[in-house]
Amino acid sequence: MNTIDDLIGYLCGALDDDACRWLELQLELDAAWRDRLEVFSRALEPLEHDRLQEEPPACLAARTFAHLQAKRGDA
Amino acid sequence: MTEAEQPNTLPVHAAASDEELLLSFATERDEKALEQLIHRYERPLYNYLLRYTGNASRAEELFQATFERVFQRCQQFEPGRRVKPWIYSIATHLAIDAARRAGRYRTTSFDESVEQDDSHAGKLFDLLSDNHPSPVAQLEAEERRIWVRQALKQLPDEMRAVVLLVYYEGLKLREIAEALHVPIGTVKSRLHRALAQLNRAWKRGHHEEAGATPI
Numbered sequence: 001m002n003t004i005d006d007l008i009g010y011l012c013g014a015l016d017d018d019a020c021r022w023l024e025l026q027l028e029l030d031a032a033w034r035d036r037l038e039v040f041s042r043a044l045e046p047l048e049h050d051r052l053q054e055e056p057p058a059c060l061a062a063r064t065f066a067h068l069q070a071k072r073g074d075a
Numbered sequence: 076m077t078e079a080e081q082p083n084t085l086p087v088h089a090a091a092s093d094e095e096l097l098l099s100f101a102t103e104r105d106e107k108a109l110e111q112l113i114h115r116y117e118r119p120l121y122n123y124l125l126r127y128t129g130n131a132s133r134a135e136e137l138f139q140a141t142f143e144r145v146f147q148r149c150q151q152f153e154p155g156r157r158v159k160p161w162i163y164s165i166a167t168h169l170a171i172d173a174a175r176r177a178g179r180y181r182t183t184s185f186d187e188s189v190e191q192d193d194s195h196a197g198k199l200f201d202l203l204s205d206n207h208p209s210p211v212a213q214l215e216a217e218e219r220r221i222w223v224r225q226a227l228k229q230l231p232d233e234m235r236a237v238v239l240l241v242y243y244e245g246l247k248l249r250e251i252a253e254a255l256h257v258p259i260g261t262v263k264s265r266l267h268r269a270l271a272q273l274n275r276a277w278k279r280g281h282h283e284e285a286g287a288t289p290i
Contacts, residue, residue, distance in 0.1 A: 005263050008270065012241045014248045043270045046226070046277045047242050049219035053122040057135050061117035064139045065110045068146050 004033065007040045093158035101149040112158075113142055119244065120166060126239050127170050129228040137173065141166040160246055164254030167236050174232060226276050234269035237262055 009015045010023050026033045088096065088111040096115075099108035120141065124134035144165045152161060227235055236255065240246045248266075252259040 003263070005267050008266055009241065009248045009263065013245065014241045014251075016247060016249055040270075043274050044242070046219075046223055046273055047238070049216065050126075050223035050227075051243075052220070053118055054125060056117050056121040056138075057131070060121060060135060060138060061110075061114040064142050065113050067139060068109070068142060069106065071143070071146070 004036055007033070007037050008044070011037070011041055011044060094154075097145075097149055097152055097158050098154070101152065109146070112145075116142075116162060120162065123163065123239055123244055124166060124170060126224065126227060126243065127167070127232075127235060128174075129224065133173065137166060137169050140169050144169065157250065159244075160250035160254045163240060163244060163246065167240075167254065171232055171236075222277075222280065226273050229276070230269050230272060234265045234272070237265040238269045238273075241266060 006015060006019060006023055010020060015023065023033075027037060088107055091099070091108070091111070093112060093115065096108040096112045099105040100112070117138075121134055121138050124137045124141075125131060128134050128137065141162065145162060148165075152158070227238065230238065233255070237251060240251045240254070241248070246254070248259055248262050252262045255262070
């Protein structure tokens, strides 16, 4: 069941297509939903400050793959 | 990932979906497919685990443990499902188990997280010694980034996982519900409560001017 709390999922692109269409209809019809969307949008802003990804440790993927190959050799 | 960092795989591997790669490894023991899959997730999964644990060496250990589990259980992967939520599900459960074993389940303090992550000192030094035209703005951005990471770390584990999976990893609510074995309503309520908690903390701090919002 869809609720006004789905607006957070909508803003994050986390809704399935049906839920997304249903919610966009509510937004068209109801100003209270649009106001709530604005509130949730601002609530997500702090998270935006940590968008950058850090560099993984050197050769993490290569070391992981080598580890798995070694395990397979042991088996 | 730059071209130079790409594993030495066939073009067919680079173009294949995650699901095709996993299937290729599971059914034909195609090691190049597994190698491609690991490289593809190196950065995003490591960063997810780093945000989740707040600790670089734990994130690295959990990254390796996740792919060890993928390696062991690839035969159990159900065709028709997406690989990404499956991998993040494995990673999240391993992280929760590790935190439980270490007695760190739920939250750690702000002070502890600052002490554990000494990489920030180096980053601040880099910022100060950089010839960037706006070092003050860079410092402020770095301060906010550190604040967010610490605030996320203070959330209960199950709330933090939902925020990270939705906001930073782009999973659907339905996929998160499946990955964490909880109803979708639980995912929504955890997300809502996590955001409320983060925003209360944001407002209590010194960032009121930058969009803190009671929800």
